[in-house]
Amino acid sequence: MAAQAATFSGIRKQLKSGNAAPIYVLHGAEGYYIDALLRDFESLVPDDEKDFNLYVLYAPETSPDMVVEACLRYPMMADRQVVILKETQSVPASFMEGLAAYAARPNPQTVFVVASRGDTVKGKEFIKAATASKAVFFESKKLKDSQIEPVIEEFVRGAGLSVDAKALAMLADHVGSDLSRLHNEVSKITVALPAGATVTPEAVERLIGVSKDFNNFELIDAVARRDTATAFRIAEYFRANPKNNPSILTGIALFGFFSKLLLCWYAPERTEKGMMEATGVRYPSALANYKNGMRSYSARQTINAISAIRRFDTRSKGIGSRANEYDLLRELLFAIFN
Numbered sequence: 210m211a212a213q214a215a216t217f218s219g220i221r222k223q224l225k226s227g228n229a230a231p232i233y234v235l236h237g238a239e240g241y242y243i244d245a246l247l248r249d250f251e252s253l254v255p256d257d258e259k260d261f262n263l264y265v266l267y268a269p270e271t272s273p274d275m276v277v278e279a280c281l282r283y284p285m286m287a288d289r290q291v292v293i294l295k296e297t298q299s300v301p302a303s304f305m306e307g308l309a310a311y312a313a314r315p316n317p318q319t320v321f322v323v324a325s326r327g328d329t330v331k332g333k334e335f336i337k338a339a340t341a342s343k344a345v346f347f348e349s350k351k352l353k354d355s356q357i358e359p360v361i362e363e364f365v366r367g368a369g370l371s372v373d374a375k376a377l378a379m380l381a382d383h384v385g386s387d388l389s390r391l392h393n394e395v396s397k398i399t400v401a402l403p404a405g406a407t408v409t410p411e412a413v414e415r416l417i418g419v420s421k422d423f424n425n426f427e428l429i430d431a432v433a434r435r436d437t438a439t440a441f442r443i444a445e446y447f448r449a450n451p452k453n454n455p456s457i458l459t460g461i462a463l464f465g466f467f468s469k470l471l472l473c474w475y476a477p478e479r480t481e482k483g484m485m486e487a488t489g490v491r492y493p494s495a496l497a498n499y500k501n502g503m504r505s506y507s508a509r510q511t512i513n514a515i516s517a518i519r520r521f522d523t524r525s526k527g528i529g530s531r532a533n534e535y536d537l538l539r540e541l542l543f544a545i546f547n
Contacts (some may be wrong), residue, residue, distance in 0.1 A: 215345045217242045223345075223385060224249055229289070230345045231315040232337075236298075236325035237349035241388030243326050246347070250322050254291050259498060263288040267298040273307025280311055280319045289385070291320045299329035303333025312338035352386040354465060355489035361395060365408055368399035370478050372408040374494060378426045383419045418453060420446070425454075425462040432463065433501040443540060444489060449480070450536035456534040460522050466498065467506075467514045471497050474508040517544040 215223075223229065233250070235243045254263040264279045277295055284290035297391065299306060305323075312335055315321060323330060329348070340346075352360060358381045365372045372380075384391040398408055398416050412420035422445035431439035446455035469488040473479065476487040484496050506514065521541040524530035530537065 215347045217246065217347065220246055220252055220345065220347060221249060224253060229251075229253065229320045230343060231317060232312060232320065232339050232342060233320070233322045234325075234330050234334055234339060234344055234346045235322065235349065236330040236347070236385055237545075238327060238351045239349040239388055240326045241392065242347075242349040243324055243373060244389075247295070247322070247324060250291055250293060250320065253320065254287075258285070261285045262287050264290070264292045264295050266292070267500035268297045268304060273304055276308060277311045280316055280321050281369075282319075283316075284318055285290075289318050289320055291322065293322045293324065295324045296326070296461065297330065298325040299328065302331035302333070302425055305335040307328065308332070309338045311332040312344065312423055313344055315342055334525065337393075352388065357381045357384075357386055357489065361391065364392060364395045365399065369404040370399060370402055370406050373410060374492075375426065376408045376410045376413045377417050378425065379413045379421065379424055380408075380417070382458075383413075383417065383427045385458070417506070420450075420453075423447070423454075427496055428459065429462055429466045430501075431547060432542070433466070433498040433505060435505040435544075435546065438451075440542055440546075441539065444538050451535070456525055456538050457522075459538060459545075460518055460525065461540075462543075464515065464518045464522075466502070467511055467518065468501040470499055470506065471508065471511045473503055474511060479503075514545045517541055 262284045279292045304543045358377050361380050384394050414421040423443050472487040473484050476483045525534045525537050
């Protein structure tokens with residue numbers, strides 16, 4: 210029998226409906242979704258029942274027998290209890306195998322939640338038994354670059370706001386794929402703006418501290434257009450404000466742009482549709498930099514730019530160079546433009 214692979218929203222919907230499964234296994238590299246779901250599971254138990262119907266155990270500090278004992282208890286004056294086992298990524302597979310017998314015949318009045326934050330769940334026999342008992346498995350994966358902006362949009366819209374395309378790109382560039390940080394930064398904006406408002410570049414600058422004129426988004430725009438004056442001006446701003454503009458992130462942004470530009474050059478179709486499929490962007494308007502890039506750089510120049518960025522990455526880490534990282538960034542821009 211195949212495991213029930215669930216989505217984040219699917220599990221939340223299931224819990225709200227009151228139809229919780231007997232076993233949930235939450236595992237994977239992205240901790241944000243796991244932490245959010247664990248809070249949801251804890252919320253299944255009313256506050257006045259938490260002392261006797263909610264058990265939160267930490268795998269490194271307990272034993273399989275103690276976990277099973279907690280799961281086999283019956284809830285007090287309620288229809289169900291919740292037992293959460295955290296940090297199973299920190300124990301050997303043998304620990305999880307010690308839970309296989311319970312997983313094969315779970316207590317129907319217990320919602321048992323296993324969390325392996327940052328790693329896949331261990332224990333082949335446990336997984337086999339839990340699967341046979343119709344456990345729900347959720348793998349929390351790290352975001353791909355192409356998923357960052359859609360997730361930000363989802364967060365913003367969930368707060369009753371909309372977001373400007375440039376503001377969206379600024380946020381994506383600033384927070385990257387760290388979902389916890391992403392949520393915290395977006396929350397600063399959503400609590401400050403009234404319902405129905407649009408998140409603008411000005412709002413991002415004011416509330417998050419990201420310059421709307423001097424950021425990696427604007428640098429990529431300038432590089433795509435071969436606007437050397439603007440590109441070097443932004444690089445000097447980065448030098449003067451290193452805390453908010455680490456060169457390593459700029460290198461990542463440039464590498465991402467030129468890598469996708471190369472995909473455009475070798476796309477089966479150099480049409481708008483073909484370029485969208487090659488780059489993974491969702492809207493035609495997001496192709497502007499790639500269209501400008503194809504006018505500014507040949508395929509060979511694009512390959513050379515990628516090589517230059519790789520050299521910059523190596524040298525900025527102190528390998529083969531002791532130069533200041535922002536001097537190296539200027540050298541990189543010279544290499545790209547020449």
